Each structure stands twice: as C-alpha cells, then as structure tokens.
Amino acid sequence: MSGHAVQTSTGIPNKKLAMWAFLASDCMFFGTLISTHLIYRKIADNINIREIFDIELTSFSTFILLGSSLFMALAVSAAHKSSMQSMRKMLAGTIFFGLIFLACQVYEFYHFAVGLELTLSTFRGDYNLFGTTFYVLTGTHGVHVALGVFWLISWLIYSYTGKMKPENAEDVEVAGLYWHFVDVVWIIIFPVVYLIEYI
Numbered sequence: 001m002s003g004h005a006v007q008t009s010t011g012i013p014n015k016k017l018a019m020w021a022f023l024a025s026d027c028m029f030f031g032t033l034i035s036t037h038l039i040y041r042k043i044a045d046n047i048n049i050r051e052i053f054d055i056e057l058t059s060f061s062t063f064i065l066l067g068s069s070l071f072m073a074l075a076v077s078a079a080h081k082s083s084m085q086s087m088r089k090m091l092a093g094t095i096f097f098g099l100i101f102l103a104c105q106v107y108e109f110y111h112f113a114v115g116l117e118l119t120l121s122t123f124r125g126d127y128n129l130f131g132t133t134f135y136v137l138t139g140t141h142g143v144h145v146a147l148g149v150f151w152l153i154s155w156l157i158y159s160y161t162g163k164m165k166p167e168n169a170e171d172v173e174v175a176g177l178y179w180h181f182v183d184v185v186w187i188i189i190f191p192v193v194y195l196i197e198y199i
Contacts, residue, residue, distance in 0.1 A: 019174045023181045026144075030185050033140060034192060037133035044130035047123055049197045052116060054108065061104035062190050065145075068097035069183045072152075076176040079169040084159060087172070091156045094179065098149040105142045109135070134193070141189060144182045151175050 012020070041049070075090035112118040118131045155172060158164055191199075 013170060015170060015174045016177070019177050023177065026181065026185075030137075030141075030188075033133070033137040034189065037137050037193065040129045040133045044123075044128055046126055046128060047130050052112070052118065053194050054111070055194060055198075057104060057108060058190065058194050061101050062186065064097050064104070065101045065183055065186055068094045068101070069180055071097060072176045072179045076169075076173045079172040082166055082169070084164070088156060088159055091152050091159075091172075095149055095152050095156065098145055098152070102142060102145055102149070105138065105145075109139075137193065138189065141182070141185060144185070148175070148179050148182055151178070 041047075071090045071093035075087050075094060078084075078087035078090055112131075117124045118134075120132050120135055122128060123131060152175060155175060158168075
C-alpha cells in the first residue's frame with residue numbers, strides 16, 4: 001500500500017508527516033490548556049472538586065473512548081488488507097463509541113451547568129475561573145473527538161461509493177493517528193483533571 005505514497009526525505013509519506021507535525025503542535029496546545037486548568041483549580045477555594053465530578057460516568061466514557069481505539073486499529077489493519085467489509089464494521093464501531101463518549105460529555109456539561117450552577121465564569125453565583133479552564137479544556141477535546149467522528153463517517157460513506165482504492169489505506173491510517181492522539185490526550189486529562197484529588 002505504501003508504494004503509492006509520496007515519500008519525503010525522511011522516508012515518511014507526506015500525509016503522515018503532516019499529521020505528525022499537526023499532532024506535535026496540538027500537544028503543546030493541550031499542554032497549555034492542562035497547565036492553565038491546574039493553576040486555576042489551585043486557587044478555586046470555593047469549590048469542592050470531589051463533590052462536582054461523577055467519577056463513575058467519566059470512567060465509563062474513558063473506557064468507551066479507549067475501546068474505540070481498538071476498533072480504529074482494527075479498521076486500519078483491515079484497510080491495509082483491502083478487507084472492505086471488515087474495515088466498514090470497525091469504522092462503524094469507532095464512530096459509535098465516539099458518539100457515546102460525546103453523549104456522556106454533553107450530559108456532564110448539562111449536569112454541571114444546570115444542576116451544579118457551574119458556568120464558564122461562576123460557580124453558584126460566585127466569580128470563579130475554574131469553570132472557564134475546565135470547559136475550555138474538556139470542550140476542546142470534545143471538539144477534537146467530534147471532528148474525528150465526522151472524518152471517520154466521511155471515510156465510511158466514501159467506502160460505499162466504489163471509488164476507494166488500496167492506496168486509500170494510508171488515508172485511513174492517517175485518520176487513525178489522529179484518533180489515537182485524541183485518546184492519548186484523554187488518558188492524560190482523565191487522571192490529571194478528574195482523579196488528581198483522589199491521589
């Protein structure tokens with residue numbers, strides 16, 4: 001499959017190199033968001049973190065997102081083997097799990113905003129930047145997941161057009177790199193944001 005790819009001087013196909021460069025910049029972006037959140041939660045003296053987070057729900061959504069990575073890896077493997085039917089099933093599984101994760105996040109945001117009165121700038125009426133950094137960090141990650149889901153849906157639809165060729169396996173692999181990155185970022189966010197108070 002890789003014989004169809006345009007190689008760079010590094011020996012890595014252009015598409016993969018571009019994705020790795022994007023992911024490297026995204027690492028710094030998320031690093032900044034996580035650092036900012038940790039700083040502001042330190043000074044959020046009117047918030048009891050343990051009373052806010054639903055660890056059971058977040059643990060479930062984390063398990064779902066990690067499970068989606070397995071489906072994605074199997075989809076890439078099937079694409080390289082030109083097993084179209086298997087690739088479609090694995091992509092559908094990845095998409096489904098991604099949508100479950102997003103549904104959990106929407107529910108969590110709704111519960112925080114309506115049930116706990118935690119908004120972007122206040123907590124129960126008092127000014128606080130904890131909500132700002134929390135929503136921006138987890139919301140940005142959610143947007144990444146949503147974009148990944150739409151990307152995978154486009155590949156799933158494209159696979160039914162009859163235009164998908166063996167060299168497209170590399171494109172599916174590039175989408176897989178993005179999806180795995182999103183999962184890895186959540187593996188960092190989950191303990192640092194949700195579990196750090198229990199350590």
